[in-house]
Amino acid sequence: MKFTLDCEHEDDGRWLAEIAQLPGVLAYGNSAQEAMTKAEVLALRVLAERLEHGEAQPLDISISVPAAA
Template structure:
């Protein structure tokens, strides 16, 4: 599984990264790298929870950034 991350810059200068396939999974950062790292960590926590509750099959999972 691969999940795409969209990154946008807010008016205040912060960057927001969002995992498109997981509604509500977003994170802010002062830099692109910080926002991506935070949203990847959050997405992986959610995937781990879904695996524990057998909501997804245990496959090799990765979260990748797609620049837009």
């Protein structure tokens, strides 16, 4: 399964990032990067919980994380 991380700038100045394929996975941040990082962390936690509780089956996965600058 491929997940899409969407990010948008709110009128109040905050950034909102979410992964629509995982209900409830959304996070706010002071920057786009902060919001996206928080949403990605939350997504990984949700997926881990689903596996631990037998709500999902393990699949072949590919995770790529850019090197820190």
